[in-house]
Amino acid sequence: MHRRLNRRVAITGMGIRAPGSLGKDAFWELLSAGQTATRRITFFDPSPYRSQVAAEVDFDAQAEGLSPREIRRMDRATQFAVVCAREAMADSGLGESVAAHRVGVSLGSAVAAATSLEREYLVLSDSGKRWTMSPDQLSPQMYDYMVPSVMPAEVAWVVGAEGPVAMVSDGCTSGLDSVGHGVALIREGSADVVVAGAADTPITPIVVASFDAIKATTTYNDVPSEASRPFDGTRNGFVLAEGAAMFVLEELTAAQRRGAHIYAEVGGFATRCNAYHMTGLKTDGREMAEAIRVALDMARLNADAVDYVNAHGSGTKQNDRHETAAFKRSLGEHAYRTPVSSIKSMVGHSLGAIGSVEIAASLLAMENQAVPPTANLHSADPECDLDYVPVHAREHRVDTVLTVGSGFGGFQSAMVLTRAAA
Template sequence: MERVLVTGLGVVSPVGLNVPDFWKNLCQGKSGVTRVTRFDTTGFDSEIAAELKGFTPENYMDKKDAKRTDPFVQYAIAACTEAMEDAKLDLESIDKERVGVVIGTGIGGIITFETQHAALLKKGPSRVSPFFIPMMIGDMAAGQVSMRFLAKGPNFATVSACASGAHAIGEAFRLLQKGDADIIIAGGTEATIAPMAMAGFCSMKALSTRNDEPEKASRPFDKERDGFVIGEGAGMVILETMTHALSRGAHVYAEILGYGATADAFHLTAPAPDGEGAARAMKLALEESGLPPESVQYINAHGTSTPLNDKLETLAVKTAFGEHAKSLVLASTKSMTGHLLGAAGGIEFAACVLSIRDSIIPPTINYEFPDAECDLDCAPNVAKKREVRVALTNSLGFGGHNVTLATKKFEG
């Protein structure tokens, strides 16, 4: 089996439109949550979101293409462009048939769906754009990225709600392990700050309604948490077989060692009451990595700021790690970025890799009121300087999907 290395990172997020800004603002504990500016939120229970501020699609494509591309694809192209540049891949010298693309999204082109549905109702079926379907379907981020970089290897999308981005990285890891590709561009992307999506989540009572204090609304593990905050963006990584990466002298961020994927088989939206599925995903990732639980310093939590998730994820970590759970850090970057849904696994995996590089763990901000059921170290409010040799990231999705990725400092 091939070993798999991380050689490039790309991020567009509510706290930074590139990796350096994203990482700096995470470590400084800056919130990207504000009141929604995209549309009138009158009548919505939740009026806050973590929007991308200042994103310009024309920086990555011409105006004509931008008009024919849903934001979820625009974000993917932007993040993949940064990741490819970071990896310093020479497109002229690599075998493009050995370059794959695996990109997850939870919902796909819902903004396009809304605008085209409005056109149908107001003007009739003849006014629906011929680009409606190719703009909306969830595989199009992977498809467009493959066209952009002429990647002709394995190419597909993963759709597993909030686990989509992590599933994409995990499946890319599997393909590379088996030798089905040399390089895979992988991650997640999402653009759901739109009336229909917001209304749906509001109806579920899933979102925070702390509208008067947007920057304090996302508060994972805090006793006063009342729901998640929708975010948007994309997080991408360049994964390579060790053979290929070392042969070209690539800079290596870290090594992926394990991938655990399980199902709760319990409920449409609620996690299993004992956290069993999430615990099993963590155990599987550790077993594959060949590392003992005691080797883990940091878990980037799914940590959504919902009453159920944070309590049950804490329980799952205790189940998977036993006494060592008290010694590691279980922190949530969603306290700053909001919940990027299908893109969350991508940006949070990137945060783990950067944590390993810099020996710093971003904080869980807005932690004010301790919850006895969320009693592990969440790096409250201030980043922790600590050597991180092994990090996990958890992504849990509606439908009972659980994914854990284990990554380690590369030591040759």
């Protein structure tokens, strides 16, 4: 009786924890001011590492309302997800009007409980000194840390979801893909409401060392606030970050009937893989361009309908050139007339979470009719010759946003967000 194919999907609730901000208002204030949240790593001594800066979240689990038992049980990323899910549900005003079996969860993460796993390994191995480890020293929460599906399960318990619950882990596109999966569940009739988004807390020694090894992160350690430089000719890698954003997705007509505040309609979503290289990207941007084309087709929009592009903009040379080519390939001449920006210049790259954090930024750009800037963009790369909104935010009509993601393994995703008709 519930099933109706190709239903339209609205976003009616949002919860976010990002570097330099707690909540959507503080997040937009930071972005619109062009402020950067990057600093020298404080979670551990970063001096042995090549890249020593990151964008950390000033998160106090107890102040966020988590109980001591929840804090001990949940990894930091799970705590982020749960807090954001609660906030998103409250923001949506949905209450308990939807049957629990019609509510789902779709959560994205790239490295899941990396924070707790590394901490427990150090305890068990006496900081790596012992090869033989005693199970007597094993944390009773280790199962929760080892199994990524625990993260969406915790969110499901908090929001009372008894419908489809899933974990999406596609590296750096996880935060887009998890929301895309949630949209698909509603469109196909498997759920009426989905709490969707992503969380990652990867600022740990092992993750920092991993990116050091492939020279993917920046070495601009002296002035952390200027370290993330997407599309700038002097960029030399991304800034690692943590964060989370969760959303309430629901069928559009149901949201309209109950008078919900609708941030946007998810017009289209698509993902592709380049089947090429674990970290390398083809210079023509063909796979990302194809994802953009399909997302626009799903939204029944032409390229010239796009008012703003929220770029992946990681600050690596190959990524910035790759997606510049993808925008030109998919949007044609309109690419040169469309403002593009990267919020990673301000809040860093939170791996699997960043796609959801960027959806939040896109929704707030629509709410405020302004484009957030690309901070630290002072010396343009000639190969990145689009309008990247340097340094300062710009008032601009924003009714349709294209937000994209690119991840190791060749994942390329695109989502089209449109202002819902009154």
